[in-house]
Amino acid sequence: MVTIKEIAKAVGVSSATVSRVLNYDPALSISPVKRQAIIETAEALNYETPRNRNKASGPVAPSLLTKLVIVHFLEPSDEISDPYYVGVRLGIETRCRDLKTEIVKVFHSDDLPEASLLESAAGVIVIGKHSDHEIAWLRQHARHVVFADFDPKSDHLDSVFSDVGLATQKILDSLKSSGYKRVGFIGSHESLNGSVQHFAEKRCVAFIEWQKRNGTFDPDLLVLADCSNGQSLRLDTGYRLARDLLALAERPDVIVTSNDNMAIGAYRALQEAGLSIPKDIAVISFNDIPVAQFLTPPLTTVRIHGEHIGETAVDLLLERLSGRSYGKQVRIATELIWRDSCRKPLDL
Template sequence: MATIKDIANMTNVSPTTVSRVLNNDQTISVLEETRQRILQSAKELGYKTILERQAEKHLDAAKKTPHVGILLCQTLEEEMSDPYFLSIRQGVEEELLKQGITSSSMFRLHETGSNQLIHDFDGLIVIGRISETALKKVSDHIQNVVYINHSPDDTLYDSVVIDFVKSTELAVKHLLNVGYKRIGYIGGEEKEHVNSGKVRIEDERLTTFEKLMKREGLYNPSWTFIGEYQMAHGYELMKKALKLGEFPEAFFIASDPMAIGALKALQEAELSVPNDVAIVSFDDIEIAQFTSTPLTTIKVHTKEMGQTGVKLLMDRLNGRTLPLKVILPSELVIRQSCGAVR
């Protein structure tokens, strides 16, 4: 590798002058002929300044950095109304930065035209439910795909999910162990994005609730209320439940935002939680511990789901071919709303 001393010997100029010229020192007084002779000699010898070497290093690093796409299956309104998916996305973005990936693009499924293809991604992270055929409508060639909160085909794709069956069992069995028998359900509709829009699919929270209650001989179909996973729907569904002649003494509510809406309906009806109606909900979003009656809820590690998805994608890009399905654990967080701490 050529040095400043080599250039100085070649041009009969002092090493100090060579260094100042090559580093574009504007304070040095030197003949233009001498300056050009130094620059030409440096070029012939293949000499590069520290700044040039650093620039090349950054350029090489940029070339090696994968370009990652983030496909959100929720509209902005849906994401804002249910922090579950927002937290997953934040986990993805934080881990991408931690991995040194600054080349990423985020887009929402409903914003992509039916014939618009997504190109130039080394890998794709899908947050939410989308059928494989619908995915191919927007991406016809991306091999490295990681699904978060959905696993369409664990023989082909990496995925990060939670066990909704075990999580629901934790919630319902807790209410049963506290002593409640008249237990209702408030939840939303699970939907999957397909070519024609959205279709309703089985929600394992609902089916598991029904299975457990039937096994106990306590299931009452009139105590099941289904809407959308939104706070306003939790409010309206609880108001509907309270109009029954005999309403449940406890509810499993399938999301914290819906539970917060339900709390407001109970407050307006001048009913006390948990003295009149107990609640166990699902998600453990940040506000769950600060509601008028802090919510007992199933904690889902949503941010970790996003972070794990990025790690799986990086592992894929580094050569792994075997698809992996990661199931993150959930846990019951007991607060005041279930009545267990009375």
């Protein structure tokens, strides 16, 4: 476990500043550069610890991958607000540093990247969800394309991702074994190909299907945000949706949030309402960003290995450069990390 003191020492700030940044303290005055340094250092140190680091060996000579373009579905400010995606990018960058590969980063904007930029690179790694139009354009202008943290559902395309739907089912099975009855869900609608697809996000789909199979589905316990503007799921969204759940005549006894940022927002809503976690309402989430272990109480969450998703994306690109001609999809396993925000089943 990385400590706040270690992060502070690496960045050259106080432990209090690190704590306030990781907990998204709105009253903290700090430059965007320093904030980014703290978040990236926290993620990188977590990545380098023995329990996380598993450096891969390249399948071909590093010289084959001379230049790589990263195309991100988020803007820089949105990426920093969600350290999970920082982790994915750091995994790519660390692997490329090992291979002495030049990296060009292109963050989200209203315009597609310059075609000449993609054509000049050995390959492109695309982070996050992209529309069919964007995928077709990227394939047209890039020699090789790999998708990280997104599965375009094509046998011809390379992708690496984690199955968050399956992880949601495992969460709900565990909550049932722990004796929780009323499970609230905080998430978002799916936004892809220029339209909002209601109740189509994978965690949301899995939640609804599981509840219906078990005869426990209550639509009042499902609160979703419209994130069609391409932003990540943020703290303020979690806060607002948690307040909606707390306004119910019969509150949930546990809340599942789609990511840790939303869980932090839910924590604030619960604490403002004078409720104790997990005594009054438990909280469980996804991603296991560095701050999760420093919350009060520490957050139970699904660890999605973003750094290894990034590393594997580079390795898939190397395989293409070495001659692989068929599509390959890799699923990185998730891990449920039990902490004090939720009681775990007695058999664990």
